[in-house]
Amino acid sequence: MTNTKLDPITATTINFSNYFGFDAVTQLQEKLLQHPYYPSLLSISEVLENEAGIKNFAVKIQSDQLHEVNLPCMAHLNTKGGEYVLITEVKADKIFYELEGKKRQISFADFEKIWTGVVLVSEVQKQELKQKLNYKVLIPYLVPLFSIALIGILFFKSLTITLFSPILFTGQFICLVAGLSISVMLLIQSLGRSNSFIQQLCGSESKHNCNHILSSQAAHLTSWFSLSDLGFLYFSGSLLILFLSHDSTAAVAILTLNVLALPFTFWSVYYQWKIARTWCRLCLMIQGLFWLQALFSFFTLYKYPALFSVFNFYQIPLLLIVFLFPSVVWLSSKDLFKNAQKLVPLQSELNKFKFNVEVFKNQLYSQNQYVGALPKTTIVLGNPDSLLAITMISNPFCNPCAKAHQFLEEWITKGMDFKLNIVYTFRMDENDKQQHFFKHLLAIQQTDIHLVEKALKNWYSQDYQKLDSWKEKYPINVKEEDKLELLEQVNWCKLNEIKGTPTFYINGYQLPKQYQLKDLKYVLMNLE
Template identity: 30%
Template sequence: MTLLKAYARKRESDLFNICSYLLRSLKVNFTSRGLLDALEDHIEYPSLLSVKDTLFKYGIASDAIDKGTYSYEVFETPFICSIQQEDWPDAKFTIVTVAEAGNIEYLDPLTDKPVHIPVGDFEKIDKHVILLLDTTAPKHETNLAENRKKQRDSMLAGRVSVYLVLAAVLFAAGHILTHTAGLPAWCGLGFLLSSFLGLLISSLLIWNEIDTHNPFIREVCGGKSRKLNCHAVLSSSKASFGGISWSVWGFAFFAAFFCTQLLFPAHPGFMLIWSALSLLTAPYILFSVYYQWRVIKQWCPLCLVIQVVLGANALIAGCYLSDSPALPGSMEPYHIVVTVLAGLSFLLLANTAIPELRNARDGRTYEKKWKKLRYNPEIFQALLDKSDSVTVQANDLGIVVGNPHADNEIIKVCNPYCGPCSKAHPELEQLVKNNPGLKLRIIFTATGDANDKRTPVVAHLLAIQQKYGSEAVRLALDDWYLASDKDYKAFEQKYPMNGALEEQQEKIQAMRNWCKDMKIRATPTIYINGRELPDSYRVTELKNFF
């Protein structure tokens, strides 16, 4: 498997693969970016719960059950389960597409291709927890156009950077072949390509120092092989020199090497310097191979590739120096200074960046653990129980969105002209839409006075609910809160109410009295089942509890 293929496969998890396979089979429009973000942003990722909640966003309801003694054929396909081969360190998720006639067809988590095996063989690797799927009403991805644009821009940015580097290499190679003749030209081309390859491999070694557990790095470094283990070699006692790891030394060496070859292709002065350096570093090949073979007794595939590159450089250097005996006069102090400064700069950059990048990775890990604790329902409920409670009943007040008979209720106290209230509206509406057991009660702070600009808007919304019902007022709320300009005249023309507005004064006054009794001082004020939302939580976080 090539590095590019390994990267393309390992950058996405088995969870992503089964979800994308299912969505494609159902002809659901989605983006890889949107699906991957939905999975990885889940506080329980990677888990069956993260798959369940992610698929729900695409209109696919699901329920996890214990297979027990039931036959696979009694379950409607497709369904999701986890399997584990004997040589796998952990279980992986798969999707079963066919279960009939004593055979099972499932998506191989390693190859991402359908596999047919007998039921008995599948039974041996199955973990017996099945996620049943309701695929009758799938829906396309929310914000599909926006996500497609972001994904396209991200891919374009990545490809452009790769194309620019390749173009620079090709331009330098072309310059060498058109401005230099004979063996020096081929030696210059060899140095250019070998330094480029060395930079790529040493960058992977740097990546290994930052994130040892990255699936792509683990695959490149030998996967499940006991003899191939980059981490064992790179974390050994001899894996550093002068307090700096050999990975950093190698990166600085090849980065400076490549930059000088790119900027000064086949220049005699720089060719001489790098020829000398290539010969000086050649003994390191013997040290590295012996240390891995006889001391560690494990091999680092990336390190071995680096040794091959260093060996090729030594051969190129020998050929170049043997063909150019008069070259020492072409080397000037300028060439030495540029080489030294470039090497030191990359050495300092890598040595400084690695701890910062490692801390950033650890920070993301700790953040996920913190969110898992923060979004624990028991902790959230304990904090709710300590917050202020609703002391005045609000059963007949305001506008109700969602199932009026739902067990759970969110009260939103708001001002129709309040900016934060407008931002909270779509979040709460989506929450209610996705949870039939949740209702939203909206109570307004309007005074009912004629000179209060809030009064006509609130009266209008109440009149719409009274005359047309909950679905009409939900659409009217969207029109009002999602509008960038709160223009009541335009709203009034779209929803003509005639004399129904005057009938709402009593309702407005009742809401006003409730707000006074509850001592509402700011909007929006949110209550969850009669308890005020703690200050440390935001409306956008409520989706983690409902």
């Protein structure tokens, strides 16, 4: 999932795309929020097709036709002012669906009462697209590799242990890693950035509800420091001590910290049992790990009492520094995470205004229009008859121009209807590399209009633009162009006071400075 809490419609859309093997969550969320008509069905449909490659259509059907559509599909309900659910299975008497990361079921009769009849359906079966997009095949290989690396770390660390058993060290290590992992989950949940896995672990019923415990006053030592923070600092600090300190020092230090933490387990269980009357599963896992770790610690000191005698008290300041290091890092960055979370709804509201088609048109039409007709030597890509014309003033040796060309080319490849005019800047100098590039490109266009797109793609895909090797790849007889035509292009750029590249015009109007063209795909698609 993304690093921010998703609204229900975005979450359902992303969940739908996940079924088809698409998991670039941040990209999908960003494009949805940039769509001028979000959260309409049009915005969902266009983003799924253009970003996730999932061809789809929306249709209004009768309830008896629901058994015939491809699953999963998104269904529109009239609850909460209009929401979308992901239908995963349809039976004669039941509907199985997902909403906000949870699997649910409802009787067919009850579903008919809240369903508007509208569904968004994929044109292909999910298995077909998964084969096409199945780049996640690497994941099964990553787990064994990570496990091997972890075993290697344990093995080499155990070779250095001289004062107590490697088995006991490994037990401590596993407890601390497990505790750190659960502590991170608690932090994610307490910061409101949960995902479906953590939600299922935590639960939302009256008897099992992590949020109820984590949001209570008892879970906060101060307004800025919670027990979730303390757990994270305990396990991360202890883990650093285990690896960076001498055996005896680490064993005694971890035992001391562990003993100090044990009374807290009684209070935590009592609070959940008698006061809150609900259980936090993740919290209970932490309590269990405290006691399991205590067993390893006490057994280590029972079997190796010499650890006390060789404890180096001079290392205590070093231990404090090691233990407090994660504290400093986390507490100094915690506010950044919180502030980023607060910015999400603000950014969403800003996007609704910024990417509103009427607002964009008002901003666009207040800008300067380019003067004079485009030069005859303008490179034209896309649909030459389209009503939407994007004009790009470019430089073949400009890195931002290369990036702009790549996303514009992607728009064309994905079927967006627009005309792309490219006007290159150069000097009237026989030694000017930009002019040599343009002459060659122009000759390609005049010989084979379809080859020019391929030549440009090849040029901008190079890490370092090498003119000679590119010319060799696309051999063409370059005629000496009429200098008047080249001069016309140079003068056109001067007349329009082109001061930098890339410069963009939309239907003849210069793109407002507050907009980035790459963010305007869906605004332009709906521009009349």
